[in-house]
Amino acid sequence: MKIDEHVPLSSHTTVGTGGPALAFARPASLAELEQALAWAAERGLAVATIGLGSNLLAADEGVAALVLRLDGELAAAEARDGLLLAGGGAPNAVCLHRARAAGLGGFEFACAIPGTAGGGVWMNAGAYGSDWSEIVARAFVVTAEGSGWLTPQELGLSYRHSELRHGQVVALVEYRLAARPEREIKAIVADLQAQRKATQPTNKRTFGSVFKNPDHELGAGAMLEACGLKGHRIGGALISPRHANFIENAGGATTADCLALIEEARRCAGERFGVDLRHEVELLGPIVLTG
Numbered sequence: 001m002k003i004d005e006h007v008p009l010s011s012h013t014t015v016g017t018g019g020p021a022l023a024f025a026r027p028a029s030l031a032e033l034e035q036a037l038a039w040a041a042e043r044g045l046a047v048a049t050i051g052l053g054s055n056l057l058a059a060d061e062g063v064a065a066l067v068l069r070l071d072g073e074l075a076a077a078e079a080r081d082g083l084l085l086a087g088g089g090a091p092n093a094v095c096l097h098r099a100r101a102a103g104l105g106g107f108e109f110a111c112a113i114p115g116t117a118g119g120g121v122w123m124n125a126g127a128y129g130s131d132w133s134e135i136v137a138r139a140f141v142v143t144a145e146g147s148g149w150l151t152p153q154e155l156g157l158s159y160r161h162s163e164l165r166h167g168q169v170v171a172l173v174e175y176r177l178a179a180r181p182e183r184e185i186k187a188i189v190a191d192l193q194a195q196r197k198a199t200q201p202t203n204k205r206t207f208g209s210v211f212k213n214p215d216h217e218l219g220a221g222a223m224l225e226a227c228g229l230k231g232h233r234i235g236g237a238l239i240s241p242r243h244a245n246f247i248e249n250a251g252g253a254t255t256a257d258c259l260a261l262i263e264e265a266r267r268c269a270g271e272r273f274g275v276d277l278r279h280e281v282e283l284l285g286p287i288v289l290t291g
């Protein structure tokens with residue numbers, strides 16, 4: 001397995017920002033993953049695993065770590081005995097396709113979540129009232145010190161959160177789904193995708209929701225819209241005119257532009273609603289945000 005140096009993370013995030021990773025590798029099997037972790041441990045280098053970078057802001061100045069993106073058999077998925085077994089790097093679109101072909105339902109809610117199985121576990125991603133904690137039977141987590149299967153309870157899954165820490169790699173995910181005819185799955189997915197298209201920016205470079213929804217009658221997007229922030233721009237980063245809880249790369253955006261916009265949005269929501277919005281987007285590298 002090749003380990004590259006100074007790989008720009010802007011090519012590995014959906015928003016298209018981020019500086020270089022000191023080292024970058026794409027392990028394609030459990031054996032290669034173990035080799036990569038041992039390589040980093042020998043050098044005292046931190047390890048961070050990314051999926052499709054769809055909820056990620058990486059520091060413009062770069063990330064002093066070995067960044068892993070799972071590949072090969074660690075990015076594949078197959079249905080077996082009523083279960084769906086996915087590599088941590090398997091895109092949700094591939095998992096949905098395999099589940100549908102096997103007549104397994106329950107994964108439809110993830111049809112518009114453009115991430116991977118591992119990213120879904122880390123974030124406990126969710127939509128339309130369902131989330132990963134409801135479909136994950138167990139996940140195989142690998143570290144430099146050893147590996148093992150963890151249950152959703154052991155992963156500490158709660159609203160858009162897990163207890164996983166960098167250095168713990170979600171290498172495999174076993175989903176427990178339910179028998180459902182393929183045509184029903186298709187109809188559910190078509191309906192959810194139409195809902196998504198009607199309310200969110202679908203053809204822009206974004207990193208998904210900026211903030212978690214607070215415990216308040218208004219969601220984060222409605223609050224920021226009420227603050228008049230739709231269309232507000234700093235550098236190349238723009239609060240989506242479509243949905244205020246999204247930031248778009250309107251051209252040449254940097255991570256610093258996105259962070260400045262996040263701080264500004266947080267300040268406005270705090271002043272107007274007395275609410276301390278917490279960011280949902282994950283941060284990689286030397287980045288400090290107040291919320």
Ligand SMILES: Cc1cc2nc3c(=O)[nH]c(=O)nc-3n(C[C@H](O)[C@H](O)[C@H](O)COP(=O)(O)OP(=O)(O)OC[C@H]3O[C@@H](n4cnc5c(N)ncnc54)[C@H](O)[C@@H]3O)c2cc1C
Pocket residue numbers: 014048049050051052053054055056070088089112113114115116117118119120121122123124125126127168169170171201202206207208209282283
């Ligand atoms: C247009 C759009 C719509 C979205 N809609 C939704 C939505 O409806 N609901 C929702 O919850 N999210 C949504 N998101 C956000 C995002 O898609 C999810 O959070 C997704 O689960 C992130 O997966 P990823 O593979 O891209 O992870 P990344 O963004 O690459 O990483 C996210 C975090 O997970 C960690 N990670 C990733 N893979 C692994 C692994 N294998 N092992 C260990 N750690 C890992 C990373 O280190 C990072 O901390 C949306 C994003 C976009 C761009």
